[in-house]
Amino acid sequence: MSFALRLRVYWEDTDAGGIVFYANYLKFMERARTEWLRSMGIAQQRLRDETGGIFVVTETQLKYLRPARLDDELLVTADLRQAGSASLIIDQRVLLVSPHAPESPANANDDVLCRGTIRIGWVQADTLRPARMPQSLAGTLERHADSMSQPLQS
Amino acid sequence: MSFALRLRVYWEDTDAGGIVFYANYLKFMERARTEWLRSMGIAQQRLRDETGGIFVVTETQLKYLRPARLDDELLVTADLRQAGSASLIIDQRVLLVSPHAPESPANANDDVLCRGTIRIGWVQADTLRPARMPQSLAGTLERHADSMSQPLQS
Amino acid sequence: MSFALRLRVYWEDTDAGGIVFYANYLKFMERARTEWLRSMGIAQQRLRDETGGIFVVTETQLKYLRPARLDDELLVTADLRQAGSASLIIDQRVLLVSPHAPESPANANDDVLCRGTIRIGWVQADTLRPARMPQSLAGTLERHADSMSQPLQS
Amino acid sequence: MSFALRLRVYWEDTDAGGIVFYANYLKFMERARTEWLRSMGIAQQRLRDETGGIFVVTETQLKYLRPARLDDELLVTADLRQAGSASLIIDQRVLLVSPHAPESPANANDDVLCRGTIRIGWVQADTLRPARMPQSLAGTLERHADSMSQPLQS
Numbered sequence: 195m196s197f198a199l200r201l202r203v204y205w206e207d208t209d210a211g212g213i214v215f216y217a218n219y220l221k222f223m224e225r226a227r228t229e230w231l232r233s234m235g236i237a238q239q240r241l242r243d244e245t246g247g248i249f250v251v252t253e254t255q256l257k258y259l260r261p262a263r264l265d266d267e268l269l270v271t272a273d274l275r276q277a278g279s280a281s282l283i284i285d286q287r288v289l290l291v292s293p294h295a296p297e298s299p300a301n302a303n304d305d306v307l308c309r310g311t312i313r314i315g316w317v318q319a320d321t322l323r324p325a326r327m328p329q330s331l332a333g334t335l336e337r338h339a340d341s342m343s344q345p346l347q348s
Numbered sequence: 349m350s351f352a353l354r355l356r357v358y359w360e361d362t363d364a365g366g367i368v369f370y371a372n373y374l375k376f377m378e379r380a381r382t383e384w385l386r387s388m389g390i391a392q393q394r395l396r397d398e399t400g401g402i403f404v405v406t407e408t409q410l411k412y413l414r415p416a417r418l419d420d421e422l423l424v425t426a427d428l429r430q431a432g433s434a435s436l437i438i439d440q441r442v443l444l445v446s447p448h449a450p451e452s453p454a455n456a457n458d459d460v461l462c463r464g465t466i467r468i469g470w471v472q473a474d475t476l477r478p479a480r481m482p483q484s485l486a487g488t489l490e491r492h493a494d495s496m497s498q499p500l501q502s
Numbered sequence: 503m504s505f506a507l508r509l510r511v512y513w514e515d516t517d518a519g520g521i522v523f524y525a526n527y528l529k530f531m532e533r534a535r536t537e538w539l540r541s542m543g544i545a546q547q548r549l550r551d552e553t554g555g556i557f558v559v560t561e562t563q564l565k566y567l568r569p570a571r572l573d574d575e576l577l578v579t580a581d582l583r584q585a586g587s588a589s590l591i592i593d594q595r596v597l598l599v600s601p602h603a604p605e606s607p608a609n610a611n612d613d614v615l616c617r618g619t620i621r622i623g624w625v626q627a628d629t630l631r632p633a634r635m636p637q638s639l640a641g642t643l644e645r646h647a648d649s650m651s652q653p654l655q656s
Numbered sequence: 657m658s659f660a661l662r663l664r665v666y667w668e669d670t671d672a673g674g675i676v677f678y679a680n681y682l683k684f685m686e687r688a689r690t691e692w693l694r695s696m697g698i699a700q701q702r703l704r705d706e707t708g709g710i711f712v713v714t715e716t717q718l719k720y721l722r723p724a725r726l727d728d729e730l731l732v733t734a735d736l737r738q739a740g741s742a743s744l745i746i747d748q749r750v751l752l753v754s755p756h757a758p759e760s761p762a763n764a765n766d767d768v769l770c771r772g773t774i775r776i777g778w779v780q781a782d783t784l785r786p787a788r789m790p791q792s793l794a795g796t797l798e799r800h801a802d803s804m805s806q807p808l809q810s
Contacts, residue, residue, distance in 0.1 A: 204382055205392075206375040206677060210670035210726050211627065216559040217528035217668065221360040224525075228358055238359075239419040251524040255563045261630055264672050265393040319519065322569055360525065362518035364572050365781065369514060370713040371686075374679035405678040409717045415784055418518050473673065476723055512690055513700075514683040529668040536666055546667075547727040573701040 196271040197230040200291065203266045213261035219308045220254060223286045226270035227312070234334050242319055245328045252281065253313035260290075260307045267291040268307070277335045279326050281315040350425040351384040354445065357420045367415035373462045374408060377440045380424035381466070388488050396473055399482045406435065407467035414444070414461045421445040422461070431489045433480050435469040504579040505538040508599065511574045521569035527616045528562060531594045534578035535620070542642050550627055553636045560589065561621035568598070568615045575599040576615070585643045587634050589623040658733040659692040662753065665728045675723035681770045682716060685748045688732035689774070696796050704781055707790045714743065715775035722752075722769045729753040730769070739797045741788050743777040 201222060209215040228238065242248050262268060269289040276283040288308040316327045327335075355376060363369040382392065396402050416422060423443040430437040442462040470481045481489075509530060517523040536546065550556050570576060577597040584591040596616040624635045635643075663684060671677040690700065704710050724730060731751040738745040750770040778789045789797075 202379075202382075204375070204379050205671050205673070206378065206679065208672035209667050210672070210674045211556055211558060211630075211667070212672045212674075213558075213630065215668060216562070217525045217532075220525040220528070221358070224360065225356075225358050228356075237419050239417060248519055250519060250521075250566070250569075252566050253564065254524070256561065258558070258560050261558075263393060265391050322519075322521065359517050359519070360523060363513050364516035364518070364520045365513070365710055365712065365784075366518045366520075367712075367784065370716070371514065371679050371682040374682070378679075402673055404673065404675075404720070404723075406720050407718065408678070410715065412712070412714050415712075476673075476675065510687075510690075512683070512687050514686065529666070532668065533664075533666050536664075545727050547725060571701060573699050 196273045196287075197226065197233060198269050198271045199226040199229045201225065201268050201270060203262050203264055203268065205264065207262075208264055211261075213263055214266075216256075216258055219256060219258070219288055219310065222268065222270045222288055223272070223310055223312060224251075226272045226286060227284060227314075230272040234338055236331065236334060241328075241331065245331075246319055247316055247325055247328065248319045249282075249314045250317050250322065251312060252315045254310065255312075256308060256310040258308050260305060262288070262290060262307050274335070274339050275311070277332075277339050279332065280324050281313060282335065284312045284314070286310045286312060350427045350441075351380065351387060352423050352425045353380040353383045355379060355422050355424060357416050357418055357422065359418065361416075362418055365415075367417055368420075370410075370412055373410060373412070373442055373464065376422065376424045376442055377426070377464055377466060378405075380426045380440060381438060381468075384426040388492055390485065390488060395482075395485065399485075400473055401470055401479055401482065402473045403436075403468045404471050404476065405466060406469045408464065409466075410462060410464040412462050414459060416442070416444065416461050428489070428493055429465070431486075431493050433486065434478050435467060436489065438466045438468070440464045440466060504581045504595075505534065505541060506577050506579045507534040507537045509533065509576050509578060511570050511572055511576065513572065515570075516572055519569075521571055522574075524564075524566055527564060527566070527596055527618065530576065530578045530596055531580070531618055531620060532559075534580045534594060535592060535622075538580040542646055544639065544642060549636075549639065553639075554627055555624055555633055555636065556627045557590075557622045558625050558630065559620060560623045562618065563620075564616060564618040566616050568613060570596070570598060570615050582643070582647050583619070585640075585647050587640065588632050589621060590643065592620045592622070594618045594620060658735045658749075659688065659695060660731050660733045661688040661691045663687065663730050663732060665724050665726055665730065667726065669724075670726055673723075675725055676728075678718075678720055681718060681720070681750055681772065684730065684732045684750055685734070685772055685774060686713075688734045688748060689746060689776075692734040696800055698793065698796060703790075703793065707793075708781055709778055709787055709790065710781045711744075711776045712779050712784065713774060714777045716772065717774075718770060718772040720770050722767060724750070724752065724769050736797070736801050737773070739794075739801050741794065742786050743775060744797065746774045746776070748772045748774060 207214050207218045269291050271287045273285045275285050287306050290305045318325050361368050361372045423445050425441045427439045429439050441460050444459045472479050515522050515526045577599050579595045581593045583593050595614050598613045598615055623632055626633050669676045669680045731753050733749045735747045737747050749768050752767045780787050
């Protein structure tokens with residue numbers, strides 16, 4: 195039931211350890227959150243132009259389980275865990291889709307490389323002070339949360 | 349006739365000027381070069397594992413014509429201009445596909461935001477010394493160059 | 503008693519919200535950890551050349567309290583909370599030293615902008631498998647930890 | 657006679673080739689330009705608050721001669737080549753100060769790793785349209801250029 199974005203590891207994402215630089219998983223997770231919001235019709239630049247508000251990240255917790263490498267194909271998920279009037283908590287995972295080494299066992303697919311929990315808050319873009327989300331935004335997220343809270347969810 | 353990769357501008361790509369940070373166009377162009385190579389069956393990590401060589405960028409020239417912004421959708425092209433035995437010269441452009449502002453005139457589409465010329469060299473990964481490209485790699489690029497040098501090209 | 507590194511916010515660190523992009527605090531914290539290790543005589547590249555091991559980040563927890571902006575001068579601290587035979591836990595803070603706006607009240611100085619806890623593990627660079635730290639490295643960290651655990655600490 | 661900024665290579669700057677990712681030299685050069693401007697009393701955030709204008713990069717040309725690695729200490733120079741009423745051309749170099757390998761020959765010091773020429777323009781921050789630099793800014797740069805064009809310069 196998760197939203198998922200597929201992406202590729204490029205040189206820019208790696209470091210001299212030969213693996214994806216850990217800070218870049220935050221970028222991967224944000225791309226997935228952005229596309230997850232877009233899938234609900236929420237475009238952040240337009241939202242800012244119309245309401246004067248933006249989302250900011252206020253807390254992040256990440257566990258790095260296994261490394262990703264150049265050319266790996268990843269799946270980045272986003273699951274809304276909690277939605278308040280001024281903030282959201284989102285659970286995210288980064289999974290390995292296609293390991294670059296062809297000899298990898300089939301069960302290496304869908305390996306979780308990284309898990310994260312991200313808290314984002316809604317603020318006024320000019321003052322960066324916390325604010326209540328616009329009604330339309332809150333409503334969209336609420337309807338989404340309802341559709342997620344089904345028995346099938348896991 | 350150009351190879352083209354479509355991508356989206358995320359928060360990570362922008363700076364406090366409200367636009368895409370200029371250094372990040374180099375990342376966009378590399379993603380396109382990587383996918384262009386992949387479209388010819390050339391995967392860089394596998395190539396390194398098999399031949400001990402990697403591509404490195406040795407020269408870049410970029411002109412920034414118009415800015416990209418958050419949520420913009422971009423098209424990044426790659427055209428092989430010249431292929432030698434140890435280096436390549438690639439022309440690249442970044443075009444705006446879908447401006448975030450819906451009121452933008454239709455002719456804003458396909459605007460060139462940035463033009464670049466990138467020279468890459470083939471080196472031994474351990475010593476970083478220039479080397480001749482493996483025969484199979486050179487052959488693939490040559491066949492590609494031939495297929496590009498048609499009258500229809502522009 | 504904390505180790506502290508002073509650094510400056512540049513365009514590269516900011517995003518279209520006009521503030522430092524949250525993932526970049528992980529970079530700031532790593533710069534401080536690196537200089538903290540260097541202050542003990544631990545240079546990571548040399549250590550890798552000599553022992554075949556590197557540090558990797560295995561867990562991060564960050565709270566973003568207030569934003570930093572272009573031209574801000576920051577102080578990034580590193581405090582060793584716990585040292586095991588194969589991993590370290592380090593507490594870090596990012597403080598605002600000199601707000602760019604001269605009219606800011608004096609008590610804005612030393613504001614904590616971000617707090618983090620970073621867990622790093624010692625691994626073999628080639629396999630990335632966890633390993634015991636070399637004796638000399640462990641000894642250096644232990645002596646450092648002892649010198650920190652004084653009544654004066656806070 | 658060049659302005660020069662000293663900086664260190666961290667993990668964040670490197671890629672899986674084991675060297676500094678080429679796009680990051682643009683960041684290093686910008687840090688040097690920013691500190692060069694600051695050395696003349698020009699703080700960009702304050703300038704924007706006061707005049708509504710910002711500098712944007714409009715053209716970059718870089719040659720990568722030799723790679724930098726983790727822990728290397730670099731010297732990044734900035735030399736004003738040309739100052740117009742709405743743009744500047746700045747020559748920059750990245751030099752290796754202290755190679756991490758102690759056995760490197762002494763003459764490895766001051767090696768040029770990268771050369772660049774950067775053109776920056778002055779624009780209105782809200783519209784990003786080119787504009788004439790404020791009188792005080794142009795005057796400061798002109799006085800600086802004069803002081804540079806001495807016989808001693810090289």
